[in-house]
Amino acid sequence: MTVPRRPRLRPLAAALCLAVLALSSCANPPDAERPAAGSASAGDINKEAGLQRLRTERVDAIAAQVPRAVRDRGTLEIVTFAGLAPPLSFYATDNKTVIGMEPDLGRLVADVLGLKPRLHTVSWENMFVGLDSGKYDVAIANITDTEERKRTYDFASYRQDKVAFEGLKGSGLRVREPRDVAGLTVAVHPGTNQEKLITQWSAENERAGRKPSEIKFYQAQSDVYLALRSGRVDLYLGSNPSVAYHVADAGQTEVVGTYSGAGAGREGWIAATTRKDNGLAVPLAGAINALIDDGVYGKAVARWHLTEEAVTRSRINPPGLP
Numbered sequence: 001m002t003v004p005r006r007p008r009l010r011p012l013a014a015a016l017c018l019a020v021l022a023l024s025s026c027a028n029p030p031d032a033e034r035p036a037a038g039s040a041s042a043g044d045i046n047k048e049a050g051l052q053r054l055r056t057e058r059v060d061a062i063a064a065q066v067p068r069a070v071r072d073r074g075t076l077e078i079v080t081f082a083g084l085a086p087p088l089s090f091y092a093t094d095n096k097t098v099i100g101m102e103p104d105l106g107r108l109v110a111d112v113l114g115l116k117p118r119l120h121t122v123s124w125e126n127m128f129v130g131l132d133s134g135k136y137d138v139a140i141a142n143i144t145d146t147e148e149r150k151r152t153y154d155f156a157s158y159r160q161d162k163v164a165f166e167g168l169k170g171s172g173l174r175v176r177e178p179r180d181v182a183g184l185t186v187a188v189h190p191g192t193n194q195e196k197l198i199t200q201w202s203a204e205n206e207r208a209g210r211k212p213s214e215i216k217f218y219q220a221q222s223d224v225y226l227a228l229r230s231g232r233v234d235l236y237l238g239s240n241p242s243v244a245y246h247v248a249d250a251g252q253t254e255v256v257g258t259y260s261g262a263g264a265g266r267e268g269w270i271a272a273t274t275r276k277d278n279g280l281a282v283p284l285a286g287a288i289n290a291l292i293d294d295g296v297y298g299k300a301v302a303r304w305h306l307t308e309e310a311v312t313r314s315r316i317n318p319p320g321l322p
Contacts, residue, residue, distance in 0.1 A: 045245075045305065047099070049092035054104050054303070056296050058114035062286040066113050067279040070137060076115040078106035079127050079136040083189060085221045085242035086249070087304035088142055089121070101241075101304040105158060105288075106140045108296060109272070112287035123219065124191055131275050138284060139273040142239050144193040145320040153273050154281035155317050158288050159301075160309045161268030163194055164243035165257040166236045168228065173235065175257030178204045183211035184234040187224050190217040193268075193321065194237045197259070228253065241306055269311070269318055281316050288314035 063071070070076070080089045080102045089100040098121055110117035120136060127143075130136040131153065145155040165175040165186075175181060178201035188194045195215070202213040216233055218224045221242075227233045229252065236243070240258055247253050260268055272288070274280040291297035292312065301310045 045087060047086070047090075047093050049094040049097040049099075051092065051099055054108060054296065054300055056108055056111045056291065056294070059112050059287070059290050060114075062112055062283055062290060063114035065279075065283040065286060066115070070115070070280070074116055075118045076106070076110040076113060077118050077120065077135065077137045078103075078110065079120045079122060079130055079139045079141065080106070081124050081127060081139075081141040082121040083124060083219055083221055085238075086245045087306065088239065088241055101300065101306055102140045102142065104300045104303070105272075105291075105297075106138070108291055108300060109138075109140075109284060109287040112290050113283055124189060131273065134275065134278075137274060137278075137280060141273075142241075142270055143273045145269045145271045145318060146193070147320045147322055149273070150276075150317060150320055152276055154276050154278075155269070155271035155273055155320070156281055156285035156288055156314050157269040157271040157311060157318050158297075158314055159270040159306065159311060161193070161260070161270050162240040162309065163197065163237060163259050164240040164255050165259075166228070166238065166243045166247065166253050167234065167256040169252060169254050171234070171256070173256045175235070175259075178202075179208070179210060180257070181205070181213050181235065183213070185214040185216060185232070187216050187218055187227055187233040187236045189219065189224075189238070194239075196321075198237050225250070225253075241304075241309065245305075267319075268321055269315075270309075271318075285314040285316045 080098070087100055089098060089102040091097065092099045098119060103119055106119060107117040120130070122130065127136070127139045127141055131139055144161050145157060167173045181198065181201055182205040186198050188198055198213060198215055202215065206212045216227065218227065224236050225246070228236050235256070243255060247255055272284050274284060288297065292314070298307070298310065301307050
């Protein structure tokens, strides 16, 4: 999709952190999207509530594509998952202001569309309930594009999907394939791509005559790490950015394996998610591509140390997980 060029941006009021700690990388996939592993160094990420917001300007040609009902309302109702961890979406040091890559991107998209951003944080399942009812326009919440979800939602990709296994330091665990989790207890958030992956691996182990994994479900990130530290679970399977950040921040755990969220030999995408056929997918992708073209998207991902998961183009409903 061709995105109109737009005026140069106003200079940003604050300097942005551009250092990136790369964990790994992989070859370029088709259609100009560039996957690689996420990265995060906790020490130099600004967690203050007064963190300077990244903002940009309206692009009239893209704003005109927004459905009239949304334009007339004047707001973009953005929802994110309350249980996400840094650097995706989390509470600042005041314990009430939501900051992170996902809120930044939501506000920037709203700016391009000429709408006032209104950010909501809810539980995972209530994000989708709100999308289905029309309460929220778009979820920007580390949601993986899947073929099953495409029956109900449209997607505009904005990041590569990669997951990571986290274990206690000194555990000796290393995860490269399903046999490595046989008989282990693994924590995941319910309803996520990670749950699907570990369920498939556990079933594969059973078919091969190995012990299945015991899968434990947690909503709150704090409960996951309490279970890991206490030994109630052996591993946590989560999004690579959040796991990498926690490892750098807490110092008690380590990444013991990374894996494409799409599975072996596939590429997966994290995408802005909206109710199917509501007319928002095209302007959402257009807004993301406008941000990419003018460089502010690059500043946003660099600020949260996610440059190595950046994409060079947003696509509407790219091939999703089967």
